[in-house]
Amino acid sequence: MRIDKKQRLNQIRQFLAPYEGIFTREILDFYPESLSSYPKAWIEALQQLSPTDLFHFDSRKFQPQNLPNDLLEWWQKLSELTTFPEIKRKEFTYDDWTWSKVTAKKKHELTKMISVVQTLTDEAPTQIIDLCAGMGHMSRLLSGHHQHQCTVVDFDQELLQKGSERLKKHPLPYPPNVQFIKKDVLKDDLNELFRPHQFSLALHNCGGLSIKHLELIKKHPQHHFINVGCCYYKMSVQGHTNLSSYAQELNLPWTSIALYLSTRAHYQQDINDFETKIQVKKFRYTFHLLLQKMGVNIKAVGEVPVRLYRGFFSDYALLKLSEHRVPHHYSVTDLEDFFIDQQIQNKVWEMILANLIRWQLGRVLETYLILDRALWLEESGIECEVAQIFNEQISPRNLAIIG
Ligand SMILES: C[S@@+](CC[C@H](N)C(=O)[O-])C[C@H]1O[C@@H](n2cnc3c(N)ncnc32)[C@H](O)[C@@H]1O
Secondary structure: OOOOHHHHHHHHHHHHHHHHHHHOOOOOOOOOHHHHHOOHHHHHHHHOOOHHHHHHHHHOOOOOOOOOHHHHHHHHHHHHHHOOOEOOOOOOOOOHHHHOOOOHHHHHHHHHHHHHHHHHOOOOOOEEEEEOOOOOHHHHHHHHOOOOEEEEEEOOHHHHHHHHHHHHHOOOOOOOEEEEEEOOOOOOOOHHHOOOOOEEEEEEEEOHHHHHHHHHHHHOOOOEEEEEEEOHHHOOHHHHOOOOHHHHHHOOOOOHHHHHHHOOOOOOOOHHHHHHHHHHHHHHHHHHHHHHHHOOOOOOOOOOOHHHHOOOHHHHHHHHHHHOOOOOOOOHHHHHHHHHOHHHHHHHHHHHHHHHHHHOOHHHHHHHHHHHHHHHHHHOOOOOEEEEOOOOOOOOOOEEEEO
16 A cells, blocks of 8 residues: 555645644743643643553553543544555564674664565665665675675764674675775765665664765665665754655744654653653753743753652752752752642643643654655655554654655
8 A cells, every 4th residue: 555645744734734833842942832832621631631541642552541532533643644554575584693782673673674675676686785874784684695785884984894893703694795885974975886776775864864865866866775764853954854845835844843853752661661751851840940930041951860850859950050050049948849839730740741742743743754755756756655664662763765
C-alpha cells in the first residue's frame, strides 16, 4: 500500500492549523498567555485521569480510558496521520561475531536496512555508498556477507579507523571490499563519490546531514537509496523546512521549538520513565514560577542529574539560583513551602497537563518533515516512498525515504 504524500501532508496541515500556538512555542514561552492555546476542557479532562491513564495518553501504548470523545478522536487521528506501511522483507541472520559490541537497537536497524537493500538489489552485488556511517557496521555486513562493494564516509577519523580495524578482525564469508573515506559531508565535495547506478545509504544522519544526502541524490540520481533522518532540532528552520513547493504553499510555521518537538521519542518509556519526566517538569515549572515572582527571566536553566529531580526542590532551586547568579534571600524552608503551596502546585499541574497535549504533536510534525522531503525529491523526478522501516519501540526514528 502506497500513501498519497500530498494528500497526507495536506491532511496534517489542516489538522495542525488550530494548534500553531501549541507546537511553535514551549509552555514557558510567554506563560501564562501560552496556556490560552490549549483547549481548557482537555486540560480539565486530563485532570480527571489516573496516573496510569495519563501514562497511556502520553506513551500511546494503550488507549487511555475516560477521555472525552473529542479528545479521544484527536488522539486517534494522530495515529491515523502518522501510520505508514511497515516494511516486511526477507531477513538474514548472522553469526555472533557480527553482533559483538553492537547494541540490540543497532542490530535491529542493520537487519532491517540490509533486508531492504537485498530486496531492491535482488541480492546482486552492487556499489554502495554509506554516508555518515560511523564505524561502518552496515557496510561490513553488506560487503562481507553479501558481496557489495562499499564506501563508508564519515568525518570522524577515529571511528573510521576503528571500523577498518574491526573489518580486518571479523572472520567473514567473503573478503570484504570496504573503503573508508574521511569527508565532512557539509563542507567537502562529494560529487565524485555519488556515481550513478549505485545504492546510497544515509542511516540516522542528523539534522541537515540527511538533507545533504537528498540534495546529492537530486544532483546525481542513484539507482536506489534509503534515507533515515534524526535529530531534527539540529537543522536550521530556514532552508531545511518546507522544502517542496507543495509544503511552501501549505506554509507550516516551523520554529526551532517545533523541530525539537518533532525529535521527541516516547515509545520506549515505561511508567517509571514517565514519572521521572513529570518530576523533571514539576521542578522546572515550579522554578519558573519562582523566577517569575522574583521578576527574573532565564530562558534555559539547564538540566541536572536525574537523581537531583528525585530529591528536594530546595536543593535544585538553590543550585540553579547560584548557577545563574540570581541574588536572593530564600532559605530551604521558604523554597520547600513555595513548592508545596497549593496554588503553585495547581498551576504547575496545569502546565504539565498542557505539555502532555503538546508532546502528542511530536510524531505528526516529524511525519510532516519526512513527507515534505519525499515530495521535494519527487519534484526533481525522483520516485520514492515513505515507509516505516524499524519497530518504533526499538528505534523511534523509523521513517525511511526509499527510492
Ligand atoms: C547518529 S550517527 C549515525 C551513524 C550510523 N549511520 C548509524 O546509524 O549507526 C551520525 C554520524 O555522522 C557523523 N557526522 C556528523 N557530522 C558529520 C559531517 N559533517 N560529515 C561527516 N560525518 C558526520 C558522525 O561522526 C556519526 O558517525
